[in-house]
Amino acid sequence: MSTARHPNLEDAFAPSGRGAGLEGLLQPRRATQTTPTAPEPGEVMGEPAAADTPLERNKRTRRAAGNTTQASSGQALNVAAYLPPATLAAAQREKQATGEQYADLLARAFDDVDEQALRATFAPQPATSSGAGMPRRAVRARGAAGIQRQFRLTAEQRDWLDEQVRAYDAPSRSAFIATVLGLHFRTLTQQ
Amino acid sequence: MAITRTVAVAQGKGGVGKTSVTTNVAGLAALAGLRTLVVDCDPQGNVARDLGLEPGTGSPLLSALVSGSPLPITRAVRAGLDVVEGGPEVADLSGLMYARSARGGGNLAQSLHASLAAVADDYDLILIDTPPGEKVLVEAALGVAAAVLIPTRADDASLDGLARVAERFVVARETNPELRLAGVLLFAVGARSRRLESSVRRSIQSIVGNAAPIFEARVRHLESAAVDSRRAGMLAHELEGAAIEDRRARLAALRAGKAPADGLLVRNAEGLASDYEAVTRELLTRLAQIEEEVGAA
Ligand SMILES: Nc1ncnc2c1ncn2[C@@H]1O[C@H](COP(=O)(O)OP(=O)(O)OP(=O)(O)O)[C@@H](O)[C@H]1O
Ligand SMILES: [Mg+2]
Numbered sequence: 092m093s094t095a096r097h098p099n100l101e102d103a104f105a106p107s108g109r110g111a112g113l114e115g116l117l118q119p120r121r122a123t124q125t126t127p128t129a130p131e132p133g134e135v136m137g138e139p140a141a142a143d144t145p146l147e148r149n150k151r152t153r154r155a156a157g158n159t160t161q162a163s164s165g166q167a168l169n170v171a172a173y174l175p176p177a178t179l180a181a182a183q184r185e186k187q188a189t190g191e192q193y194a195d196l197l198a199r200a201f202d203d204v205d206e207q208a209l210r211a212t213f214a215p216q217p218a219t220s221s222g223a224g225m226p227r228r229a230v231r232a233r234g235a236a237g238i239q240r241q242f243r244l245t246a247e248q249r250d251w252l253d254e255q256v257r258a259y260d261a262p263s264r265s266a267f268i269a270t271v272l273g274l275h276f277r278t279l280t281q282q
Numbered sequence: 283m284a285i286t287r288t289v290a291v292a293q294g295k296g297g298v299g300k301t302s303v304t305t306n307v308a309g310l311a312a313l314a315g316l317r318t319l320v321v322d323c324d325p326q327g328n329v330a331r332d333l334g335l336e337p338g339t340g341s342p343l344l345s346a347l348v349s350g351s352p353l354p355i356t357r358a359v360r361a362g363l364d365v366v367e368g369g370p371e372v373a374d375l376s377g378l379m380y381a382r383s384a385r386g387g388g389n390l391a392q393s394l395h396a397s398l399a400a401v402a403d404d405y406d407l408i409l410i411d412t413p414p415g416e417k418v419l420v421e422a423a424l425g426v427a428a429a430v431l432i433p434t435r436a437d438d439a440s441l442d443g444l445a446r447v448a449e450r451f452v453v454a455r456e457t458n459p460e461l462r463l464a465g466v467l468l469f470a471v472g473a474r475s476r477r478l479e480s481s482v483r484r485s486i487q488s489i490v491g492n493a494a495p496i497f498e499a500r501v502r503h504l505e506s507a508a509v510d511s512r513r514a515g516m517l518a519h520e521l522e523g524a525a526i527e528d529r530r531a532r533l534a535a536l537r538a539g540k541a542p543a544d545g546l547l548v549r550n551a552e553g554l555a556s557d558y559e560a561v562t563r564e565l566l567t568r569l570a571q572i573e574e575e576v577g578a579a
Contacts, residue, residue: 109313109522109555109559110310110314110519111313111314112563113310113313113559113562113566114314116314116563116566116567117311117316117407117566117567117569117570118570119316119406120286120287120402120403120405120406169313169314171313171523173523173527193361238334238516238520238524239519239523240361241312241360241361242361243315243361243362
């Protein structure tokens with residue numbers, strides 16, 4: 092099935108990619124800030140150890156490298172997804188419990204979900220015709236109303252995500268993410 | 283003494299958009315990939331409300347500043363966005379710190395400086411929301427910030443508030459010579475009243491002279507979004523998406539012959555979200571400029 096027949100709903104789910112146009116206006120802070128009362132190394136509150144994911148490390152290395160003017164391909168990108176309340180609540184609990192970033196949680200959820208179930212969610216429902224009227228267009232799961240969350244992905248992770256969106260013929264990244272997490276947490280029916 | 287990348291949002295008048303601007307700019311900066319921290323120095327604790335958090339007591343911030351223990355940071359309230367929550371007990375700081383500096387101890391600005399310096403390297407941008415009154419709290423914020431952003435409404439009372447920030451600015455510069463004015467920002471102006479807007483711009487110009495730029499960007503008046511925003515704990519760009527979904531659900535209900543559920547008041551938050559995006563762009567650009575100036579000085 093080609094994706095071209097379907098309207099791209101990315102904009103509806105993640106309107107206008109807010110924030111994307113703001114990147115690079117202010118460079119990340121250089122790691123060595125000289126303030127008169129610079130803290131003792133032991134005093135600095137770092138990220139909790141559990142949050143030290145490859146993604147985070149990669150980000151910090153990039154910042155520490157201090158190469159500021161160009162976006163490198165390893166740069167973390169924000170991908171917005173609208174999560175229905177039940178899914179969001181489950182994801183937040185899991186994130187709290189494991190200390191994982193949303194991106195890692197998503198990767199794990201994807202490994203866990205049943206491929207058939209995922210495929211079925213995005214398959215078109217049979218077109219309905221009511222009486223003599225024009226048959227209604229086939230509808231598919233498009234994701235649902237929800238609260239926006241940002242997933243910080245590397246360019247590679249995002250490309251991978253886009254591949255899955257195409258492979259499953261999901262209408263948007265947002266819908267795909269919401270569905271994967273919904274299946275993983277079994278909150279899909281509560282939407 | 284200034285902590286770089288730290289912006290105090292201040293105005294002597296209440297209800298001029300300090301908190302709305304703080305939270306929305308912070309949310310967008312985080313979206314743009316900047317590691318962002320919001321510090322709520324206001325006893326009203328409205329930052330939490332805007333971000334959909336349970337309002338706190340302010341007690342953790344109070345004791346961190348009094349005892350010098352690490353700041354109570356609520357992590358990842360959005361991706362890339364952390365918060366230090368305010369609340370009613372923050373009001374006690376004035377008295378406590380006054381007594382302490384009377385005994386020869388440090389003042390509030392020094393405590394705040396030490397607390398923020400300890401975590402500053404973790405953030406690309408730090409925004410401090412301040413209360414409308416509470417002289418000591420505002421002066422502490424100005425005492426550590428690299429820049430101050432002044433939102434104002436168009437009415438005369440709000441413009442008078444500008445004068446009050448200006449006074450505090452002068453005082454703060456004595457201990458924090460690196461402090462700069464990021465600019466003045468028009469808040470809640472009618473989207474179509476261009477004439478009013480230019481007249482207000484002229485009044486502001488006559489008050490601040492060339493000391494600070496008046497932001498090109500402004501935040502339009504949109505009360506429905508403001509109410510939804512605090513009620514639902516969503517920022518303008520989050521409402522933008524939610525309003526689209528809300529509209530869809532409403533239509534679906536009507537088509538199915540059902541009464542639509544009580545949804546959002548706002549029908550379209552796109553304009554407001556764009557305004558905040560433009561404000562954020564201008565602020566970030568201005569901060570980069572200030573950094574260059576201060577670095578070169
Ligand atoms: N775009 C808008 N248009 C109209 N009203 C708005 C808008 N955004 C926010 N408001 C309303 O303006 C009021 C003040 O906003 P806000 O709390 O951001 O100001 P403040 O300066 O932080 O107030 P305070 O001095 O009490 O801390 C609130 O009641 C809010 O609902
Ligand atoms: Mg406020």
